[in-house]
Structure formats: structure tokens, C-alpha cells
Amino acid sequence: MSDSAASAPKYGEIPQKTIVLVGMMGVGKTTVGRKLADMLDIPFFDADHEIEKAANMSVSDIFSELGEASFRQGERRVIRRLLKGPRHVLATGGGAFADEKTRTLVKETAISVWLQAEIDVILRRTGKRDTRPLLRQGDPRETLSRLLKQREQFYAQADIAIVSKDGPHKLTADRILDELAKLGQQD
Numbered sequence: 001m002s003d004s005a006a007s008a009p010k011y012g013e014i015p016q017k018t019i020v021l022v023g024m025m026g027v028g029k030t031t032v033g034r035k036l037a038d039m040l041d042i043p044f045f046d047a048d049h050e051i052e053k054a055a056n057m058s059v060s061d062i063f064s065e066l067g068e069a070s071f072r073q074g075e076r077r078v079i080r081r082l083l084k085g086p087r088h089v090l091a092t093g094g095g096a097f098a099d100e101k102t103r104t105l106v107k108e109t110a111i112s113v114w115l116q117a118e119i120d121v122i123l124r125r126t127g128k129r130d131t132r133p134l135l136r137q138g139d140p141r142e143t144l145s146r147l148l149k150q151r152e153q154f155y156a157q158a159d160i161a162i163v164s165k166d167g168p169h170k171l172t173a174d175r176i177l178d179e180l181a182k183l184g185q186q187d
Helices: 003-007 031-042 048-057 059-066 068-081 098-107 121-125 140-155 169-186
Strands: 016-022 044-046 089-091 112-116 160-163
Touching: 016 031, 016 068, 031 044, 031 089, 031 169, 044 048, 048 059, 048 068, 048 089, 059 068, 068 089, 068 098, 089 112, 089 169, 112 169, 121 140, 160 169
Parallel strands: 016 089, 016 112, 044 089, 112 160
Antiparallel strands: none
16 A cells, blocks of 8 residues: 555545645645645645755845845755655745746646635735735735735646635645545546
């Protein structure tokens, strides 16, 4: 019996690739990713957390001291390193999949899942903590709307798109597993 069949039998055969969650900040990539990894019994990584460990600085400090371009370079390196490792679930930062090199690497080595949410849901979720460097200046709604408009074309290139709604994260993880099983049937 395969690892995926043992851990998620009701979903059928899940492709044996790393699952990369992409989408705007606040859509639930980290919380849903942890739940999904638990359900599949595979490791979970959060790219932002891994970047902080590698740089020995917070994401906010990297943005303010080194700039967004430097952050994106580090992000790309960390994601490349993680994707070379064993199968896992990876939650990326909101801008990671907009980077062409990162997007290409993900498409070549993993299955990408675009987690979507309405702006009001994202605003409510991101407003709980002041850890989002891109939301510190100006109107958060306008910033989120602008970023979504800029990034949506890239997110739309993901293998799967799932709406992340309020409620138990298991429901979103279940929907992801259903879609992954459909991909598994195509292989």
C-alpha cells in the first residue's frame, strides 16, 4: 500500500509530489498547509519561516533593511532548496509564485494549489497581526486589491484552484485532497 493510500484512503491515489500552496497573504496557506500535511502524514514547511531561519532576521526586517528585491532572491533560493528535498507540503509567501523563476521551478517539480479568498476575508485575517510588511503603508484594502490584481494572472497558472472559506481548515484541506486525487487519476 502506498504512503498516500494509507494516509488518505477516501481520496484515492494522491500524486507523490510536493504540494506547494500559493496565493495572497491571509488566504490560509500556512494553517491549511499544516492540516493538509498532517492528513497526508508528510512534513510541512512555511517558506517565510525558512527564510527567517536562513537570514536570521524576520521577514519584516528583511524588507525594511534589505528591501523586497533581496527578500525575493532569498525566497527563491529557499524554495529551490526545499523543492529538492523529500515530498512535503510547502506554504509560500504571497509574492513567491509571481516570480517567474520560482513559478517555473514549482511547475517542474511540484503540484501547485492556488488558495483563493475574498478580499474581506483576507482583510480580516491579515488585520489580526502587524507582521505583513506590504500592508504597513497606505490603505490595506487598496493594497490587497492592487496586489491581487497584479498577481492573479500568476496564481491562475497553478495546477489547482481552491476557495479558502472561513470555518475548519480541514474542509479546505479535504477539497484540496479531492482535487489532488483527480490529478492522480490522470497520471
